[in-house]
Amino acid sequence: MIKKIINKTITDIKGVYATGIHCGLKFKKKDLAFIYVPEAAASAGVFTRNKFCASCVTFTKKVLKKNVLKAVIMNSGNANAGTGELGTKNTKHMAKITADMLGINASEVGVASTGIIGKQLPMDVLEAGIKKVLANPYVVDGSAAAEAILTTDTCLKQAFFETKIDGKRVVVAGISKGSGMLAPNMATTLTYLVTNANLEQKFLQAALADAINDTYNMTSVDTDTSTNDMALLISTKEDGVVIKTNKDKDVFLALLTEACTDLCKMIATDGEGATKLIEVNVVGAANGTDARKIAMNVVDSPLVKTAIHGEDPNWGRVIAAAGKSPEVKLNPDKFDLYFGDVQILAKGMPVAYDDFALKEQLKNNKVFITLELNLGSATAKAWGCDLTKGYIDINTKYN
Amino acid sequence: MIKKIINKTITDIKGVYATGIHCGLKFKKKDLAFIYVPEAAASAGVFTRNKFCASCVTFTKKVLKKNVLKAVIMNSGNANAGTGELGTKNTKHMAKITADMLGINASEVGVASTGIIGKQLPMDVLEAGIKKVLANPYVVDGSAAAEAILTTDTCLKQAFFETKIDGKRVVVAGISKGSGMLAPNMATTLTYLVTNANLEQKFLQAALADAINDTYNMTSVDTDTSTNDMALLISTKEDGVVIKTNKDKDVFLALLTEACTDLCKMIATDGEGATKLIEVNVVGAANGTDARKIAMNVVDSPLVKTAIHGEDPNWGRVIAAAGKSPEVKLNPDKFDLYFGDVQILAKGMPVAYDDFALKEQLKNNKVFITLELNLGSATAKAWGCDLTKGYIDINTKYN
Numbered sequence: 001m002i003k004k005i006i007n008k009t010i011t012d013i014k015g016v017y018a019t020g021i022h023c024g025l026k027f028k029k030k031d032l033a034f035i036y037v038p039e040a041a042a043s044a045g046v047f048t049r050n051k052f053c054a055s056c057v058t059f060t061k062k063v064l065k066k067n068v069l070k071a072v073i074m075n076s077g078n079a080n081a082g083t084g085e086l087g088t089k090n091t092k093h094m095a096k097i098t099a100d101m102l103g104i105n106a107s108e109v110g111v112a113s114t115g116i117i118g119k120q121l122p123m124d125v126l127e128a129g130i131k132k133v134l135a136n137p138y139v140v141d142g143s144a145a146a147e148a149i150l151t152t153d154t155c156l157k158q159a160f161f162e163t164k165i166d167g168k169r170v171v172v173a174g175i176s177k178g179s180g181m182l183a184p185n186m187a188t189t190l191t192y193l194v195t196n197a198n199l200e201q202k203f204l205q206a207a208l209a210d211a212i213n214d215t216y217n218m219t220s221v222d223t224d225t226s227t228n229d230m231a232l233l234i235s236t237k238e239d240g241v242v243i244k245t246n247k248d249k250d251v252f253l254a255l256l257t258e259a260c261t262d263l264c265k266m267i268a269t270d271g272e273g274a275t276k277l278i279e280v281n282v283v284g285a286a287n288g289t290d291a292r293k294i295a296m297n298v299v300d301s302p303l304v305k306t307a308i309h310g311e312d313p314n315w316g317r318v319i320a321a322a323g324k325s326p327e328v329k330l331n332p333d334k335f336d337l338y339f340g341d342v343q344i345l346a347k348g349m350p351v352a353y354d355d356f357a358l359k360e361q362l363k364n365n366k367v368f369i370t371l372e373l374n375l376g377s378a379t380a381k382a383w384g385c386d387l388t389k390g391y392i393d394i395n396t397k398y399n
Numbered sequence: 400m401i402k403k404i405i406n407k408t409i410t411d412i413k414g415v416y417a418t419g420i421h422c423g424l425k426f427k428k429k430d431l432a433f434i435y436v437p438e439a440a441a442s443a444g445v446f447t448r449n450k451f452c453a454s455c456v457t458f459t460k461k462v463l464k465k466n467v468l469k470a471v472i473m474n475s476g477n478a479n480a481g482t483g484e485l486g487t488k489n490t491k492h493m494a495k496i497t498a499d500m501l502g503i504n505a506s507e508v509g510v511a512s513t514g515i516i517g518k519q520l521p522m523d524v525l526e527a528g529i530k531k532v533l534a535n536p537y538v539v540d541g542s543a544a545a546e547a548i549l550t551t552d553t554c555l556k557q558a559f560f561e562t563k564i565d566g567k568r569v570v571v572a573g574i575s576k577g578s579g580m581l582a583p584n585m586a587t588t589l590t591y592l593v594t595n596a597n598l599e600q601k602f603l604q605a606a607l608a609d610a611i612n613d614t615y616n617m618t619s620v621d622t623d624t625s626t627n628d629m630a631l632l633i634s635t636k637e638d639g640v641v642i643k644t645n646k647d648k649d650v651f652l653a654l655l656t657e658a659c660t661d662l663c664k665m666i667a668t669d670g671e672g673a674t675k676l677i678e679v680n681v682v683g684a685a686n687g688t689d690a691r692k693i694a695m696n697v698v699d700s701p702l703v704k705t706a707i708h709g710e711d712p713n714w715g716r717v718i719a720a721a722g723k724s725p726e727v728k729l730n731p732d733k734f735d736l737y738f739g740d741v742q743i744l745a746k747g748m749p750v751a752y753d754d755f756a757l758k759e760q761l762k763n764n765k766v767f768i769t770l771e772l773n774l775g776s777a778t779a780k781a782w783g784c785d786l787t788k789g790y791i792d793i794n795t796k797y798n
Binding site: 049050051052053079081082084116117118222223224225226227300301302303306307309310312314315316317319320321322323324325326328330332345348349350387388389391392395396397 | 448449450451452478480481483484515516517621622623624625626699700701702705706708709711713714715716718719720721722723724725727729731744747748749786787788790791794795796
């Protein structure tokens, strides 16, 4: 059984150190954090596929290919993207200072930046900050790190999930940020996960990719893809917590997916300007690709998002969004549609639903839409949020 | 030379009759129109590819396959989509009443509906309306028809373009509607074009598809695809205006494309809540598919749209949007970026641009963004609009 433990964070796993401070990239808020796992046994990463990916993405990818990641240095307030050669140099310098402070190699350090694109990092400010925050690296304050990676987020995103495998307690914990420029194409946010399980590198990478695929890659706020997204997973290799059999690996993957799902729901709920979480559930699709595409089409539709914001059960917009991709298999005459548990369409025709009950579904701060295609057995879930004037406010005045 | 003639509309082409009235689907505004071309010589159509396309789309497609379209009956205020078998029956009935009034065959009549999805048409109201508007079909008031097809549009969209081919005056005129639920995947709106040129059916269809591909299919307000989109083109076959050679066909295609471009710019400018037209010009792409994809990614990006609404030259969002599709060829180190004539990036690096001049570009009600990929010779243009609180207002309270 997988249990969610509230009020715990990444540093509640033994051997994981992290904190965050204000160094001066932002006006007042925390803007610099690290995670340090001195005895890291294995590490994995999933990255944005944006062609204009930042140098920190390229750099951290390389680290993961060669070494186990022992530390990550992370700043918010400036993405260090679209900054050319100087930007690349600055990323390397961030890794170097971090490594020097920790007495490890720069090729064991991941770098992550988030914030405005196209501005050079003020390296004097950042260098002083890194030296300050790492003066004592053995701090266990994961929440401060979770705070320091935020941008337009309005709340911390932390998850801590545990289960038992072979009588041993296995834990996955994570912190995440993300509120806007948030679309499914790899990691979609900055996410740092830690586990105490002893797993081989190759499986760790495969498990992370799998979990991200069903969670972060199915979460969208505004269809815009960040240049800086990454999700990293580090294993601390606690004594005795060994996962080797396929059955145990399945349990671990379920644990990891559960943690990611929880973080993704927090992200969608805290989407820029959002007042409602939207969960779209596609069932009975001919294949997984179609199920995912349809779920994302609905969750990404500005007209669905605004209707839900207006608590208007305008289900015509849901079917228009579901049908927009000509390449997917979808038979309008077999299609069932539900808002929450209120059925609206049966085999493509409106049923005599209770108007009051339908409207009640939309008054909740979580809106569930289920599309039953009756074509096969594939399913997909996607998470998003409503589109509000708050989103316009935040993004017309971001700079 | 192609000339744009202002204050002229479809009924300024000889043999084209059209008007619009209020019949009662909407509260007060015009909601029913027809176009009648008794001597129609050829006709063509391009339709939405939405899987939930309305019965009027299926019906009109069939008409075009078998016959030349002589009349189109069009209502706004109700899309007659998601309405099952009764909806299909009602579409056929609309064609039948129209045909009876005009003394033609129902299989020569196109039907188009637009408005809310999922509600049955009040056929008594509509039948009375059709009989009323067609009591005298020889009315030349294209503007009234242009008005009656509007939904959330705030202005009429009419175009009239002419040129000379072999000394003869060749004309293309059109009316169009579209403001929201507007994304490129076939026609994207309701559009009715008429030409006096005598063209073979096959070429007319190919020319329409070509013109739509570079205009309506590159226009987007909100990425949502309508269930009811169609673009129809009817030829009146004026005496002597014969187009046969390939050279003349090219001139006709240019004329048709110009008319469609003009209508598309009107549509994007009048996007729901829009205050600015955005034109994205991609040049130097490796191939046409990439050029189109990148142009659409930028014009569809909510973050680009909100930045432009805020007159904020946050060009980082433009490159993030341009780079979001991993499958396109794009080299960040070769990439040049311009807002209007102000260059921002050269070979991927910010240049020392005039901040004041850049901000001035964003104060215009037309914002031009050029992306020069320096990879090949393919180009594409896309049109869209800013994203504002007006869009949220319109779409939270549509029903």
